[in-house]
Amino acid sequence: MCIKQVPGVSEVKIDPKTNTLVREGVKSIINPNDRNALELALTLKEEHKVEVIALSMGPPQAEEALREALAMGIDRAFLLSDRAFAGADTLATSHTLALAIKKILKEFNSEEKYLIICGAQAVDGDTGQVPPELAEELGIPQITYVQNIELSEDKIVVERKFRATEIVVIETKLPALISVLIDINKPRFPSMVGIMKAYEKANVVYFDSNALNADKSKIGLNGSMTEVEKIFFPERKVNPIMIEGSAEEIVQKLCQYLKNDKVF
Amino acid sequence: MDFSLNEKQKMLKKITRDFAEEYLVPVAKESDEKQELDETAFQKMKEMNYFGICIPEEFGGAGLHNDTIGFSIVIEEIGRADAAWGITIAVHNGVAAYPIYKYGTEDQKQRFLTDLAKGNKVGAFCLTEPNAGSDAGGVQLTAVKDGDEYILNGTKIFATSGGIAKTLLVVAKTGEKDSRRQMTVFIVDADTPGYSVGVKEDKLGVRASNTSELVFEDVRVPQENILGDYGEGFKMALKILDFGRIGIAAQCVGLGQAALEASVKYSNERVQFGKPIGRFQGVQWKIADMACAVESARLFTYKAAYLHDKGEDYGMASSMAKLVASEASMLAAHGAVQIHGGYGLMKAYPVERYFRDAKMGEIYEGTSEIQRLVIAGNLLRKGA
Numbered sequence: 001m002c003i004k005q006v007p008g009v010s011e012v013k014i015d016p017k018t019n020t021l022v023r024e025g026v027k028s029i030i031n032p033n034d035r036n037a038l039e040l041a042l043t044l045k046e047e048h049k050v051e052v053i054a055l056s057m058g059p060p061q062a063e064e065a066l067r068e069a070l071a072m073g074i075d076r077a078f079l080l081s082d083r084a085f086a087g088a089d090t091l092a093t094s095h096t097l098a099l100a101i102k103k104i105l106k107e108f109n110s111e112e113k114y115l116i117i118c119g120a121q122a123v124d125g126d127t128g129q130v131p132p133e134l135a136e137e138l139g140i141p142q143i144t145y146v147q148n149i150e151l152s153e154d155k156i157v158v159e160r161k162f163r164a165t166e167i168v169v170i171e172t173k174l175p176a177l178i179s180v181l182i183d184i185n186k187p188r189f190p191s192m193v194g195i196m197k198a199y200e201k202a203n204v205v206y207f208d209s210n211a212l213n214a215d216k217s218k219i220g221l222n223g224s225m226t227e228v229e230k231i232f233f234p235e236r237k238v239n240p241i242m243i244e245g246s247a248e249e250i251v252q253k254l255c256q257y258l259k260n261d262k263v264f
Numbered sequence: 265m266d267f268s269l270n271e272k273q274k275m276l277k278k279i280t281r282d283f284a285e286e287y288l289v290p291v292a293k294e295s296d297e298k299q300e301l302d303e304t305a306f307q308k309m310k311e312m313n314y315f316g317i318c319i320p321e322e323f324g325g326a327g328l329h330n331d332t333i334g335f336s337i338v339i340e341e342i343g344r345a346d347a348a349w350g351i352t353i354a355v356h357n358g359v360a361a362y363p364i365y366k367y368g369t370e371d372q373k374q375r376f377l378t379d380l381a382k383g384n385k386v387g388a389f390c391l392t393e394p395n396a397g398s399d400a401g402g403v404q405l406t407a408v409k410d411g412d413e414y415i416l417n418g419t420k421i422f423a424t425s426g427g428i429a430k431t432l433l434v435v436a437k438t439g440e441k442d443s444r445r446q447m448t449v450f451i452v453d454a455d456t457p458g459y460s461v462g463v464k465e466d467k468l469g470v471r472a473s474n475t476s477e478l479v480f481e482d483v484r485v486p487q488e489n490i491l492g493d494y495g496e497g498f499k500m501a502l503k504i505l506d507f508g509r510i511g512i513a514a515q516c517v518g519l520g521q522a523a524l525e526a527s528v529k530y531s532n533e534r535v536q537f538g539k540p541i542g543r544f545q546g547v548q549w550k551i552a553d554m555a556c557a558v559e560s561a562r563l564f565t566y567k568a569a570y571l572h573d574k575g576e577d578y579g580m581a582s583s584m585a586k587l588v589a590s591e592a593s594m595l596a597a598h599g600a601v602q603i604h605g606g607y608g609l610m611k612a613y614p615v616e617r618y619f620r621d622a623k624m625g626e627i628y629e630g631t632s633e634i635q636r637l638v639i640a641g642n643l644l645r646k647g648a
Contacts, residue, residue, distance in 0.1 A: 006554030067275065189283045192313035199272035
């Protein structure tokens, strides 16, 4: 399963001069959606005889996210960390992740049967592109926005959220990739013994670009097909109006506003 | 000298804070009113291994027996959310489970430790009696040998978690009066015939934490339940309390921190005379003093924990930590109520509870006066 370390969104501040994120002092967290993916993987581990491996790409401090995942109960953790990976867009990221996944699967002799679980999207980039691209890189079926799953010997049956109120049930053979939504479960807290083990008994294995035999033109900034031209915060053009009073008064005032604005 | 927490300790702090914010903070007020720990929180606390923080993994604990700073951090964060949970966990770990791990026989560990560490059973340390408070040597509960057993008779009072505890460390008189060597610590199973829980105390603070009178009427305890050596109970009790004070200090640090945070938040929000009250020096000075007190309490606590883990003499350090931390949390809670003004007196704000909780710390597990006696006694004996 893939996890990403992201800045804690509730703490993000904007530098009014440069219009960029203030990273200083902002705590890093496991991307909230990825925590759901972790919880799902751990639930499957409790119900089936499976091994859960977490993979992340990022600077060395992303090790903290993997340690937390280890504390929650995953079996192994890998971190793809190399300056050459920096600046990757979703395409270069999924290519790099795919290389690592293939290497890990080979090591564990599980190239035939595996399930990749990802959070549907990360709160920082918010593209939701990595899971589908990763499935394409690996050449396996993908089901996004999964909200329920049943795992059996060689297949999964999942419920996929489709529009606001509809659900599609899909069955596919393994290997496969799914991405999960935030309402699929409530992620557990790592226990104290989990934390102790994660730091004293477990390892986070690092892979750099050499370990992955990566083609330098397909990773990092070089491998990125998209370019970020500018990051900006949407300008606030409308000042919200707060209407206070009893329900009756509020409705009356609201209707008046709507009439004035010629909404009806 | 390195003042930074290691990565594991940072994670213990972060996770415990998040957990406590989710499961303890929302029910703290209600638990205080009901004078009972919340049942859901209790189950979650078990799952998180908080009942076995400083017990090795092989006995079902979290394995922080060599990381007393980590232990302190966890208690601090629990205490920040709810002092009643802080004292419950500090006492259970510090003066019930840990002593059995540290001084117990293999057989005692097998019989008692795992259930304690997993939270299946709550532990209590029973020393105080109606006539033996600060004068701990005045214990009158007797243990008389009868074959391979001892028969316990007497009453303990003010036992933290006494009413809910299933495994009790009981300090009993086994020899001549005034001979402090003649006390013995017994591990007593609460299911033993003759044992009963008496009055549940109605307290000023940490009201969700159970405090009870415990009655022993011909309670027969096998001799293999003696913790440490026969007749060495007074020394054993003091050693147990040396470690226990670190946990109490940590609980007080957490409570002080909570009072400080509430004050900072309120000072930025509350507007009087056209500006947030935090702009007034009268409030600023209070906040600065509170922060200094809480931070020094934290450093004293970690220092005592550090000395313990280094295997050095830490008794005086833990007395200093307990004294400084309990008085810091009282100062911080006092300041917090004052900063909140009229609102500080109301149940709608948590500082009212902090104030009541903080006073407890200056009294339980050795009053501030007893801590000063221990500290001064040490200095006068060994030199400053």
